[in-house]
Amino acid sequence: MxxxxxxxxxxxxxxxxxxxxxxxxxxxxxxxxxxxxxxxxxxxxxxxxxxxxxxxxxxxxxxxxxxxxxxxxxxxxxxxxxxxxxxxxxVEPKKGNIHPTAAIEEDVILGKNVGVGANAFIGKGTEVGDNTNIEAGCVLKYKVKIGKGCYINANVTLYEYTEIHDNVIIHSGTSIGADGFGYITKDGEIYKVPQMGRVVIKNNVEIGANTCIDRGTFDTTVIGKNTKIDNFVQIAHNVNIGENVFIAAQTGIAGSASVGNNVMMGGQSGISNHISVAANKKLAAKTGVIRNIKESDPETFFGYPSRDAREAMKQLGFLSWLNKHSKKIMKMVKNLPE
Amino acid sequence: MxxxxxxxxxxxxxxxxxxxxxxxxxxxxxxxxxxxxxxxxxxxxxxxxxxxxxxxxxxxxxxxxxxxxxxxxxxxxxxxxxxxxxxxxxVEPKKGNIHPTAAIEEDVILGKNVGVGANAFIGKGTEVGDNTNIEAGCVLKYKVKIGKGCYINANVTLYEYTEIHDNVIIHSGTSIGADGFGYITKDGEIYKVPQMGRVVIKNNVEIGANTCIDRGTFDTTVIGKNTKIDNFVQIAHNVNIGENVFIAAQTGIAGSASVGNNVMMGGQSGISNHISVAANKKLAAKTGVIRNIKESDPETFFGYPSRDAREAMKQLGFLSWLNKHSKKIMKMVKNLPE
Amino acid sequence: MxxxxxxxxxxxxxxxxxxxxxxxxxxxxxxxxxxxxxxxxxxxxxxxxxxxxxxxxxxxxxxxxxxxxxxxxxxxxxxxxxxxxxxxxxVEPKKGNIHPTAAIEEDVILGKNVGVGANAFIGKGTEVGDNTNIEAGCVLKYKVKIGKGCYINANVTLYEYTEIHDNVIIHSGTSIGADGFGYITKDGEIYKVPQMGRVVIKNNVEIGANTCIDRGTFDTTVIGKNTKIDNFVQIAHNVNIGENVFIAAQTGIAGSASVGNNVMMGGQSGISNHISVAANKKLAAKTGVIRNIKESDPETFFGYPSRDAREAMKQLGFLSWLNKHSKKIMKMVKNLPE
CATH class of the missing domain: 3.40.1390.10 (MurE/MurF, N-terminal domain)
Structure with a gap:
């Protein structure tokens, strides 16, 4: 105390x-x-x-x-x-309890002082570190690994082989490790690409409610340490998020994209697949990035397709100005030679 | 009958x-x-x-x-x-049943004719009013208060101290009361802002599936009576929503924003943090509001950043017209003096 | 083998x-x-x-x-x-198990080799086909019908009368069959429109995590065979989705819209209510469709309101060009006669 x-x-x-x-x-x-x-x-x-x-x-x-x-x-x-x-x-963490209705399978290793809520399910071969709390209704499929001092709120689903390091908070209704959205169309047939990788979440990450992080296809979807993710964020397969990144609600990061350290993404923004955003950049709300953003690019991006925020604002301002003079301009343009 | x-x-x-x-x-x-x-x-x-x-x-x-x-x-x-x-x-409501697999903790007060579904969890100190139904897989953490005649569909999570008044419907997968997205960065360290408030939902509100309403930081996130909220709506911490508001799917309202009575928000629209929208306004789908909308402003807003919908449509129309004459205009502009 | x-x-x-x-x-x-x-x-x-x-x-x-x-x-x-x-x-499917904590009501018909996970709930009158797996925490309200070889991941909610055909995969946290967003306002009172239809999902559909498909009002919301739906997709009441459609994450399709076969929708795109999109069209990410797209229209649409992607790109490009010459243009426009 x-x-x-x-x-x-x-x-x-x-x-x-x-x-x-x-x-x-x-x-x-x-x-x-x-x-x-x-x-x-x-x-x-x-x-x-x-x-x-x-x-x-x-x-x-x-x-x-x-x-x-x-x-x-x-x-x-x-x-x-x-x-x-x-x-x-x-302050010492509260002592964890295993609720009698929790279903814990064989080969599960629970650390000291682990709490497991009512009707939670912990599948075979899962390991949970000391002082971690897993609330009611959570489903940990199998061979999940969770570190120390984590707090997994109610009704969260963790797919097999998901790996969560220490002091991670996950809010209710979040799904981690579901299959990514991958198909190959050949001769009119659609084939599902097997999603065989996993998700790794590093220390001190916080993830909001009803968010999704998909497993990698062959490899790993990674969330770097100290990164904070809001509600309804979509993180697709094979994405790599750096450290100290802030991702506001309803943002989507498409497959195999990468986000550098300290990036800040406004609400409802998006990054296309295979695109990389360099460290320390800012994306305004609703921005959609479809080209790589490099270190040498401006700091803040805006709009869709995204462009330097200042330039984007000037363009919108100029359109508004032109429109105010539309009558004059239209008359003039009509008189121009082809 | x-x-x-x-x-x-x-x-x-x-x-x-x-x-x-x-x-x-x-x-x-x-x-x-x-x-x-x-x-x-x-x-x-x-x-x-x-x-x-x-x-x-x-x-x-x-x-x-x-x-x-x-x-x-x-x-x-x-x-x-x-x-x-x-x-x-x-018509008399159906008689509620408490499913034998429901886990109900001590100090829980259930009204007359309350239904509790399979594997639901109702934590300590929770009160549920007459004729309210709580379906399978719901988690009510502790000290939740629900009024009369409510219907909480399956797999909903209600965080501690959430208060729901009468005749409220909540659809499946919704999370109410999770921590808001708040951090302070100081000397390169990121500190979580404690989220100590709660959520209050007034009479006759309906909330769609997989929606999120975050608790207040110090105070309360409020949803006014008769307001209707669709699926995937993000309502951040400290937001105040008025009465008779309609919020279509995938809309986001950022922290500490306020929305007046009778506002209608189209799908995928958004309001930035600390912004207020006056009563009776309409936001078109995908609109993003980053400045306060006052009573004296036009009725309908469109685009991002949002502007008067008529003006926005004229601007877009004029750009299209200009582009049709781009060759002539470019030739003319090139000949203009600097 | x-x-x-x-x-x-x-x-x-x-x-x-x-x-x-x-x-x-x-x-x-x-x-x-x-x-x-x-x-x-x-x-x-x-x-x-x-x-x-x-x-x-x-x-x-x-x-x-x-x-x-x-x-x-x-x-x-x-x-x-x-x-x-x-x-x-x-390869033969793994043998299914019924977990002892699963709550299965009367009049439920389970096919051969069906798996039911821990704390799942299967309501009255539900039928599940051979080799289908229903994971932990799922809630099937009542009279749900699921075909053969389906995989329903953890914490999914299926409302009553939902009908799922064969070889369908649904990822965790998804809600299918919730009430659509429908109200009638009359004399200042808001009345809920009863949602009495259901959802039908045809063969070989895959649905991502935390997605929502609402039931029809009077009739049926339909997802055609082989269609693939990503995470966080909102499909409203009475929507009709064709075959072989791809819908990327965070996309919203509003009430009574219809989407033709082989359509591809980019992430965060949207279709307004009662709008139809003809077969084989492509919507870029973040596109918002507010007018019908017919067979004779261009193949790819972009922007909001959506327009032919090439035309939209040209308009944006021309605005950028005009802005580069804004000084010259402004001087010239100021000198134009009214």
Whole structure:
């Protein structure tokens, strides 16, 4: 546990009251457990919190005389984030339970303190590391490997041979390792390309709800460490995503594409198959990339087909300007010689 | 139950035959139960229905001599809709069952006539109102609150503290309450912003299949009453959706955006984070809104970045016209002085 | 089983070593079972495979002296695909098991050799054909019909009356048969249109992960034979998809639209409601179709609203050219008479 004084020192905040109180977690006033710090943006909520079991109030306002210790900060989001991450490193994880309705097959190796939820299924030859939680309704087909400290939310499906490293969070309804979309048409017949590879997800990745990552065809679909993926993201077979990449919701990355480190993809954007996007680039929302983006290209791309965002904006602006003068222009053009 | 005469009175239809027959439900000829009315668009189907257990035929055609009472209407969709909604108010809900394989934890309060499907999980401290049905494979994490007369289809995940009011329908595979997509990058490190709020869904909302609504960061993501949400809709953290809003499939609403009452969003449209759209506006399919839309703005927006739909169409039309005369224009421009 | 010689004959490959060895399956070196052929793109992997139980190596390189029979081919993807499909026809399916935690209701008819996974639910009156596999966590509501040789991956939901023909593959998290998005607004009230139809999926269809196909309103949503559908595809109520259609990820087809045979739809494309697209057309990624595409129209469409892809590209190119000369053009336009 961490004292309020220690937190104040680490995040630059003002302590009012007893700074030796220890904090276990930061939580909404609605769902307090013993040892929780909670937060208020306004006087009224702060007053209500005085009567709860919270050990400390985090706030941006001046609450005057207060029954509990107060940690006053300027930026609530930044403060709550730093406190949350500090406590993650220090507070012991909750003890995991294996729900009696979970179906766990033979040759499964569960680490210490693993939680398995109701009606989850863990297939043959699967390995799960210490302090990992697998919630209700999850299906791990077989020979899945999950590292330490992961949290797999409800109703997630992990296909066989999926490999997930440490401290990975996956939200509900996500499918990892399904067959990619590959067919060969020959003489009018359609043949399914066998999808024999797998998916590897590196440390500290977070994956949103109802997202899909398909297995590789011959090799591996890879998500690099620290990469964050939102809801409804489509990552096709053989894709290679670098480290520290942010992919907003409803984005699609087609087969065998690659995305460099630190790339940021806006919502509903897309990358065509076999295309590579160099490190540190930004794609605006709804952008569609159909040509490689190299290191020497501009930083931000926009539109479909994607182009330098500034150039794209100028083009759209100029079209709007031309249209404002359309009558004059049409009259003039009609009089031009062929 | 409702008699055919009563229905005819309420929806303006013609009764042929015994109008005192009582109707319990409207259903496809393929799946008739006792007391069902069914429908036919053509003579052949009407003849086949004569031999079924249907109590009455709803039709738009003249079927001549008929073994059963007939309710003749002009607009089948409108008629079936009004009948369906009339019967919903009058017919007693089916008695709910708790499937023996459902895992229900302690401190769960189930109302009268609640159904819980096979292998569903209902976590600690959850409350479910009368006549609500929770289908097979659903996961309600803990302290979820669901009102009366709701229907939660199979394999839905509701995160902790999700609050659902009365007469809400949620289709299969939907995830409600997952963490929003929030990170702070500082000195090259990525920190997860804790998502401590929840989701509140008001009365009479319908939510499609495989949709996602994320919990608020500090506060609440709200879906206003009577709002209808299609499949694959992404509603990010802290979003506020008004009443009577229609959101078509694959639309995305980014974090902290707000949508006024009666707004209609076409398929694959999007709203950027922190953007507000005033009441009664319409967004065409694939539109992307990146600036606030105020009450004084035009009614319909189109394109990305979104603009007045009429203006956008004129611009596209003018570009097409210019391109038709591109040779002449290029020659002329080349001769212009710098 | 098939000998290597026989395979070589059928796919035009070179056999090195004993061609009478029999092959049962093609698989990644990581997951070999008895009788498997495996593959290598490089010398190092080929050497490692010498020490495995693989019965044969499929490769594109020259491996020199080799402990096992080698099948040398020019195009690995094509070869693996043909071998995979040949073996599918010949090798006996694995024997199915009914997991003891599966909940199977009364009046369910399971064919020979049907597999039902852990915590799956199969509702009343459902029929499942021979050699079909239904994985863990699937929910088949009631009166579902599934043909022979189908593979329904984990956590799929099939609503009542869904009909699936033979050799259909459905990936995890997909919802089939949910209510379409239909409402009638009258005098300020919103009424749900009852969705009483169903979904029919013909032979040899493959459907990706987390996809949705909604039931018809009065009639049937149909997916024609051999059609292939990727992840996150939205197929709304009453849609009719032809044969041999390819639909890439995150595409949406709105209510009552129809798509002809052999159409190819790129990722994130869309078709508006009640629109028809003629056979053999191609839609580029992100294209949005809002007018019927007829047989006499060009082959490939692009953009939103969609237009002939060549014309669309020319328009975009011309806008870019005009913008390059914007200064000159603006000066000239300003001097034009009104």
């Amino acid at each position: 961490l004292t309020i004084n220690k937190i104040a020192e680490l995040i630059d905040a003002e302590v009012i009251g007893d700074g030796d109180v220890q904090v276990k977690r930061i939580a909404h006033p609605r769902c307090l457990e013993k040892g929780d710090m909670t937060f208020a943006f306004d006087e009224e909520t702060a007053r209500l919190i005085e009567e709860t079991d919270a050990v400390c109030l985090l706030t941006t306002i001046d609450v005057g005389k207060y029954k509990k210790p107060v940690l006053k900060v300027k930026d609530m989001k930044a403060a709550a984030t730093m406190i949350y991450n500090l406590l993650l490193k220090i | 409702l008699t055919i005469n009563k229905i005819a009175e309420l929806i303006d239809a013609e009764v042929i035959g015994d109008g005192d027959v009582q109707v319990k439900r409207i259903a496809h000829p393929r799946c008739l139960e006792k007391g069902d009315m069914t429908f036919a668009f053509d003579e052949e189907t009407a003849r086949l229905i004569e031999e079924t257990d249907a109590v009455c035929l709803l039709t738009t055609i003249d079927v001549g001599k008929y073994k059963k009472p007939v309710l003749k209407v002009k607009d089948m969709k409108a008629a079936a809709t009004m009948i369906y909604n009339l019967l919903l108010k009058i | 098939l000998t290597i010689n026989k395979i070589a004959e059928l796919i035009d490959a070179e056999v090195i070593g004993d061609g009478d060895v029999q092959v049962k399956r093609i698989a990644h070196p990581r997951c070999l079972e008895k009788g498997d052929m495996t593959f290598a793109f490089d010398e190092e992997t080929a050497r490692l495979i010498e020490e495995t139980d693989a019965v044969c190596l499929l490769t594109t390189i020259d491996v020199g002296k080799y402990k096992k029979p080698v099948l040398k081919v020019k195009d690995m993807k094509a070869a693996a695909t043909m071998i995979y499909n040949l073996l599918l026809k010949i």
